[in-house]
Amino acid sequence: MTAATAATAATRAEYCVIACAEAWRGNGEVLASPMGLIPSFGARLAKRTFSPDLLLTDGEALLVGLDGTPEGWLPYRRHLTMVTGGRRHVMMGASQIDRYGNQNISCIGDWERPTRQLLGVRGAPVNTLNNPVSYWVPRHSPRVFVERVDMVSGVGYDRAEAAGVTRFHRLPRVVSDLGVFDFTGPDHTMRLVSLHPGVTVEQVRAATGFELVVADEVPYTREPGAEELRLIREVIDPRGLRDREVRV
Amino acid sequence: MTDKTMTPEEVVGRLGSGMTLGIGGWGSRRKPMALVRALLRSGITDLTVVSYGGPDVGLLAAAGRIRRLVAPFATLDSIALEPHFRAARESGALTLTEYDEAMFMWGLHAAANRLPFMPVRAGLGSDVMRVNPELRTVTSPYGDGEEFVAVPALRLDAALVHLNRADRLGNAQYLGPDPYFDDLFCEAADDAYVSCEQLVETAELAKSGPPQSLLVSRHSVTGVVETPNGAHFTSCAPDYDRDEAFQKLYATTPWPEFAARFLAGGSEHDYQTAIRTWHEEQK
Numbered sequence: 001m002t003a004a005t006a007a008t009a010a011t012r013a014e015y016c017v018i019a020c021a022e023a024w025r026g027n028g029e030v031l032a033s034p035m036g037l038i039p040s041f042g043a044r045l046a047k048r049t050f051s052p053d054l055l056l057t058d059g060e061a062l063l064v065g066l067d068g069t070p071e072g073w074l075p076y077r078r079h080l081t082m083v084t085g086g087r088r089h090v091m092m093g094a095s096q097i098d099r100y101g102n103q104n105i106s107c108i109g110d111w112e113r114p115t116r117q118l119l120g121v122r123g124a125p126v127n128t129l130n131n132p133v134s135y136w137v138p139r140h141s142p143r144v145f146v147e148r149v150d151m152v153s154g155v156g157y158d159r160a161e162a163a164g165v166t167r168f169h170r171l172p173r174v175v176s177d178l179g180v181f182d183f184t185g186p187d188h189t190m191r192l193v194s195l196h197p198g199v200t201v202e203q204v205r206a207a208t209g210f211e212l213v214v215a216d217e218v219p220y221t222r223e224p225g226a227e228e229l230r231l232i233r234e235v236i237d238p239r240g241l242r243d244r245e246v247r248v
Numbered sequence: 249m250t251d252k253t254m255t256p257e258e259v260v261g262r263l264g265s266g267m268t269l270g271i272g273g274w275g276s277r278r279k280p281m282a283l284v285r286a287l288l289r290s291g292i293t294d295l296t297v298v299s300y301g302g303p304d305v306g307l308l309a310a311a312g313r314i315r316r317l318v319a320p321f322a323t324l325d326s327i328a329l330e331p332h333f334r335a336a337r338e339s340g341a342l343t344l345t346e347y348d349e350a351m352f353m354w355g356l357h358a359a360a361n362r363l364p365f366m367p368v369r370a371g372l373g374s375d376v377m378r379v380n381p382e383l384r385t386v387t388s389p390y391g392d393g394e395e396f397v398a399v400p401a402l403r404l405d406a407a408l409v410h411l412n413r414a415d416r417l418g419n420a421q422y423l424g425p426d427p428y429f430d431d432l433f434c435e436a437a438d439d440a441y442v443s444c445e446q447l448v449e450t451a452e453l454a455k456s457g458p459p460q461s462l463l464v465s466r467h468s469v470t471g472v473v474e475t476p477n478g479a480h481f482t483s484c485a486p487d488y489d490r491d492e493a494f495q496k497l498y499a500t501t502p503w504p505e506f507a508a509r510f511l512a513g514g515s516e517h518d519y520q521t522a523i524r525t526w527h528e529e530q531k
Contacts, residue, residue, distance in 0.1 A: 061425035075426040076274060080350050084369060106346065107337070111379050117337035118329065120301075120321035126350035126370035155373035163373035164395060 010224050012177060012248035013038065015196040016138075017232055018224045019175045021046040023134045024089060029053040030131075031063075031074075031082050033090035037245045039136045039175075042091075044236050045228060083123065086168055088131040091175075092124065096149040097135060099189045099210045101171040102156030103128075104149035111151050124153035129160070132170045138245050140176035142209035157188030177246045178204050180221055185213030194221040198248070251416045254471040256286035256516055259441045262471070263287070263406055266315075268296040270356075270402070270437055272409030272430040273482065276302040276325040276490055278422075280410035280443050282478035282516045284308065289514065298402050300352065300429070302482060303498065306332035309342055310503045318345040318402065320352050324495055331499050346379055347371075347399070355402035356429060359436035367396035407437035410479045411464065412487055413456055414444035418469030421453050421461050424485035431463045439470040445487045447474040477520055493530065494523060 010018075020042025024032050032043035032054045047054040047066060055072070057079075058064045063072030074082070082088045095118055096104040105124060109115035127133050133154060137144050152159060160169040174181040174190065178199045185191040191213040192204060197220045205212060224232070232242070260283070263269070273279035284304045293313045299305055301322030308314050310332035322333035336342045347355065354366040367386050371377055372395065386398040409430040414420035420442045422430070434440035442464060453462060478484075481491035481498065498506060510522045 073425075076349075076428060077353065080353060084350065106375075111346075111375070113340045114337055117334040119323060120319060121346055121348055121374065121376060122321045123349040125348035125374040125376055126368070128374075129369050129372065151379070152373070152375040159373040165369070165372045167394070168369075 008229070010229060011243065012196055012198065013242035013246040014224055014229065014232055015221045016175060016177060016246050017041045017045060017242060018228065019180045019194075019196070019221050020091060020136060021049070022222075023091060023173050023175065024051050024054055027051060027054065027089050029055065029087070031055040031057065031088040033057070033088055035090070035092050036136050036138070037241055038138065039091040041232065041236050041242060045231060048231055048236070049228060080123070080126070083126055084130045086131050089134070089172070090127055090131065091134045091136050092127065092154065094135045094137055094144060094154070096144055096146045097137070097174065098146055098149050098156060099185075099212075100156035100158040101135075101154070101174070101183050101188070101190065102149050102152045102159055103135060103154030104151050106151040106153050108150055121151070121153040125155065128155040128169060128171070129165050130168050132172050134172050135174045137174065137176040140178040140204070140207045142207060145208040145210065147210050157183055177248070178207060181212075189213055191215075192218055194219050196221045249417055252418045252466075252469060252472045253416050253447065254441070254473050256282055256443070256473055256475065259283055259471050259473060260286045260290045260292065262439065263292055265292050265294045267405040268298060268403070270404035270407040270433040271297060271299040271304045272407065272428060272433045273302060273304070273479070274300045274426070274428045275321075275323045276482045276495065277426075278410055278424065278428060278479050278484050279304045279482040280408040280478065281480055281482060282475035283408045283410070283441060283443050283473065285511065285516060285519055287313065288511055298404060300349070301330065301333060303330065303495070306330045309333055309336040311507070312341065314342045316343040316345060318347065318352070320347050320349040324499060326490065326492060327495065327499050332503065346376060348374070348376060351376070351397065351399045352402070353429060353432070355399045356432040356436045358399065358401035359403040360432050363401060365398040365400050368399050369396055371397040402436060404433065404437035405439070407433040407440040408443070409433055409440065409464070410443045410475075410484065412445050412484065413448050413453060414442050414472050415448060415450040415453060416472060417450065418442060418464070418466035418472050419450065419453060419462060420444060420464035420469070420472070421457055422463045423457050423461060423487070427463050431468070434464050434468040440464075440468055441471045441473065442469050443473040443475045443478045445476055445478065445484060447472065475516060478516070480520075480523065491523075494526070497526070
């Protein structure tokens with residue numbers, strides 16, 4: 001670490017950006033579909049550094065380069081083809097998620113008469129059966145990391161196996177404001193991969209509504225390089241919006 | 249050739265209670281809002297609405313016109329959750345048939361192609377199968393033997409869509425970046441009604457945009473309505489953006505108050521006058 005970066009140590013939000021960027025490492029020429037601010041900064045950082053072949057959208061109907069130059073047309077119907085063709089890695093949000101990666105964005109409570117109606121399942125069912133799906137949770141809490149989700153929108157490992165739809169099913173990782181997780185625990189259960197610096201295992205356990213798989217020694221999420229920090233701070237998010245999504 | 253121009257009232261006069269209506273656009277984008285407002289002025293109710301839902305769903309739900317909603321979501325885009333859709337769901341006021349976005353699209357494709365269903369790799373393993381127990385599955389007859397959801401055709405009694413330009417015959421053109429699924433809605437319907445920002449001569453269509461912008465063809469259209477600003481308050485790029493200030497008002501004003509001020513008039517003209525007055529007051 002150089003003296004310059006040591007003087008301005010990475011914030012929690014910046015570790016989250018790094019952790020999200022890592023989700024797209026080695027993905028090649030696929031569409032990075034980030035839902036939410038921190039994942040979109042992560043996708044841009046990945047494309048600017050170690051995954052230059054990634055495709056990005058303008059959030060409307062165009063494929064665009066890092067400077068916004070259009071390079072392709074991606075209206076909703078073609079976006080859905082990219083999903084089923086598998087040339088996409090989406091990072092979705094999750095109102096609830098369980099240890100097998102079942103995710104809910106539809107409603108809270110009984111589906112017949114929900115206590116809180118949310119978005120609806122949107123594309124989560126088709127996404128999870130066709131292209132890699134990661135998740136981003138800006139506030140890790142037992143209300144989000146639950147024993148059982150109320151409405152399975154995105155399909156987790158246990159449900160995919162039971163339904164025989166594992167062919168293209170893959171959930172690479174979950175990133176929260178506390179750490180990084182994957183599904184390499186027994187029977188594809190959620191495992192703590194790394195803690196963001198400043199976070200303890202106990203803190204993560206207390207904020208998780210089910211029993212997490214935790215190794216004896218858990219590493220910290222990797223440090224951003226000096227150039228990565230510069231890109232995040234000066235190029236990708238000069239207005240510091242990342243600190244509004246993750247406050248520590 | 250047949251001149252298909254109509255008024256919003258004439259369109260609604262051809263619709264009836266209990267019908268299945270498809271509504272084009274996506275979320276809070278290019279919704280046929282003038283036609284939805286004409287529906288609100290009518291007595292038509294007990295509708296099955298098929299939509300990538302936005303304020304079309306919210307308005308009709310708030311007014312108690314929807315019996316069943318077929319949708320993968322309802323959102324105002326810049327405001328994530330549609331407040332009146334939420335309220336209707338939380339009070340049990342409407343029945344929902346919840347589809348994934350791709351299942352929904354293939355249901356429209358099936359209807360447009362006169363097929364009973366389309367196979368889709370979506371839905372299996374999710375609770376869509378639990379909450380829509382009438383969904384069936386189908387096994388590939390080829391070597392892979394994979395099982396798919398057989399999404400039933402979403403056949404519509406009528407479709408309502410809004411595009412940028414149209415001629416009197418029913419040819420219609422989108423000038424924004426996304427066609428959404430408006431051509432599919434028209435082809436999946438027994439009758440389709442196209443509202444447009446501007447009615448032009450057929451020869452003008454080719455001058456406004458490239459041939460592939462001619463999204464809807466007259467053979468799938470029953471009626472054409474010229475309704476300038478007719479997608480308000482949703483976006484209708486490039487003619488206008490979403491009216492964010494007004495959408496916020498819609499999302500935060502109690503329904504009776506909103507309806508009394510903006511929807512009680514007898515015509516689309518009254519609505520457009522009311523929103524102009526409101527905007528004047530904000531200055």
